[in-house]
Amino acid sequence: MTHVGRELDSQPGCWSRAAAQAPSHAPALPAPGERVALVGCGTSYFMAQAAAALREGAGQGETDAFAASEFPRHRRYDHVVALTRSGTTTEVLDLLGRLKGGPRTTAVTADPATPVTSLADETVVLDYADERSVVQTRFATTALTLLRAHLGLHTGTVVEDGRTALRGPLPEGLADSAQFTFLGRGWTVGLANEAALKMREAALAWTESYPATEYRHGPISVTTSGTASWMLGDAPEGLARQVRDTGGRWIEGVLDPLAELVRVQRLAVAVAAARGLDPDRPRHLTRSVVLTP
DSSP: OHHHHHHHHHHHHHHHHHHHHHHGGHHHHHHHHOEEEEESSSSHHHHHHHHHHHHHHHHSHHHHHHEGGGTTTTTTSSSEOOOOOESSOOOHHHHHHHHTTTEEEEEEOOOTTTTTHHHEEEEEEEEGOOSSSSSSOOOHHHHHHHHHHHHHHOOHHHHHHHOOOHHHHTTTGGGOOOOEEEEEEEHHHHHHHHHHHHHHHHHOOOOOEEEEGGGGTGGGGGOTTEEEEEEEEEEOOHHHHHHHHHTTTEEEOOHHHHHHHHHHHHHHHHHHHHOOOOSSSSOOSSSSSOOOO
């Protein structure tokens, strides 16, 4: 089995551990009423999108998400939370360095022996969710689970759905699709973006992602019999029928959206195998993007 395959299989256990530890990490995480920005790069940015939507939707306070390189310095925040598996990503380190003396900062990372721990005011270490693979799976979903539990939005059903996502077969013939579209609403837009990224990274697949209702506004025009459209979360009324009317294949999300993401991770590995690719060696990618002057 590939590294990424083993790591994605371990996610339900990591989620349970993160949820149990959430109360002990609460002092380092945003408090209700704070104006918060969550930042990251790549997968971590998409998890930040999901967490920001969850927090604001829960009435905890205004919450934004940014790619670390696009953080708006003119905006004022009480708390900035950086998600970074490696703790070495250049854009995240540069941002935290520039924020010194400003808003409170917290880094959520997998490695306590990295530069991010000296730049953030506080650090949450999820070392048990660290990964050997370049392609992120369990760290990202575990970090999101921690934030979800901190908001009181995690339940045991999520873990059970995660186990179901690992056991059940993928829809027959899905790996043969020529193009994949992932759709979300609210907090699951970030998950849809991450689902598409996983397919690109691991399987070099043609993938797109959109807010579900926006799919009608142009992107549906490229849907054909070779397209699979996968909904993470509840679909807008009538969208499944509209996709099927194009000849495309509709995949309904039946599990908790985070567990649906696990199913997509499995699909990415399956498509990679079908195409003779090694998902542990994605093209042009490294485990951390470290830029030199």
